[in-house]
Amino acid sequence: MSRTCRWLAAGLVAAMVMLAGCSKEQAAQDAFEQAVAAEQEQGLDEVVVRLEAIIERWPETAAANKARKELEWVRSLRSAEMRGPALLAWDAARKVGFAVEKYRLDKGRYPARLEDLFGKYLDGPVKDPWGFDIVYRRTERGYQVFCYGEDGLPGGRGLGTDLVIDTGQVVSSDAGKDDHGESDGGAEHGAR
Numbered sequence: 001m002s003r004t005c006r007w008l009a010a011g012l013v014a015a016m017v018m019l020a021g022c023s024k025e026q027a028a029q030d031a032f033e034q035a036v037a038a039e040q041e042q043g044l045d046e047v048v049v050r051l052e053a054i055i056e057r058w059p060e061t062a063a064a065n066k067a068r069k070e071l072e073w074v075r076s077l078r079s080a081e082m083r084g085p086a087l088l089a090w091d092a093a094r095k096v097g098f099a100v101e102k103y104r105l106d107k108g109r110y111p112a113r114l115e116d117l118f119g120k121y122l123d124g125p126v127k128d129p130w131g132f133d134i135v136y137r138r139t140e141r142g143y144q145v146f147c148y149g150e151d152g153l154p155g156g157r158g159l160g161t162d163l164v165i166d167t168g169q170v171v172s173s174d175a176g177k178d179d180h181g182e183s184d185g186g187a188e189h190g191a192r
Contacts, residue, residue, distance in 0.1 A: 028054055028063035036070065047074055082159070085150070088129040089163055093147045096126050096134045097165040100143055110143045111136070142167030 035050030051074070054067040096114070099121035103111050111117055114136035118124055126134040128147045135146040144166050150159035164171040 024058060025061050025063065028058035028061040031058075032063040032067055032070075035067070044074055044078055048078075085129040085159060086161075086163075089147045089149065092126050092128050092134050093145050093163050093165055096122070096136055096145045097168065100136065100145065101168060110138055112138055139167070 031050065031054050035047055035054065038046045038050055048071065051067040051071040055064045055071070058064050096117075099117045100110060103117055103121050114122075114125070117136075128134060128149075130150050130152065132148060132152040135148070137144045137146070144164060146154075147163040148154055149156050149161050149163070153160070154162060156162060161172065
């Protein structure tokens with residue numbers, strides 16, 4: 001084979017490799033654009049699946065690098081979405097707890113029932129982000145304020161986790177227990 005033919009063949013191979021690389025990069029870029037566009041129609045779960053597929057299929061491409069950054073942002077957004085209702089629930093429970101403490105400072109005792117706070121300390125029942133009333137219960141040692149979470153029932157996990165304030169102290173999930181840690185047969189839970 002002549003020197004010219006070898007150079008021509010080498011050039012042809014190089015061009016084919018470049019085209020294959022461009023094709024791969026373009027395919028990855030197209031997939032990235034489709035993944036981002038999927039958010040409006042199919043939600044963040046589908047975006048995560050598509051971005052992970054881009055990273056797995058075309059790991060060395062610029063589109064995969066963009067997918068990694070986008071995936072980090074999407075996961076951060078999803079985490080914030082999950083924390084949002086829990087933070088609002090804590091705010092609602094603390095609002096009742098603060099009202100109880102203000103009442104105690106004014107009257108020298110804890111209120112017997114939540115309704116004793118209405119008017120001066122609270123405008124009315126305080127709702128959690130899921131529409132359930134925050135529950136107040138007077139105990140032997142003080143009081144408890146409950147937010148029963150997304151399901152509105154004692155116990156639970158995730159967004160159904162009970163949020164409890166026990167005489168000014170934040171506790172996480174002792175709802176449905178009396179002052180001695182025994183089950184009280186299910187404390188009344190908030191109405192919608």
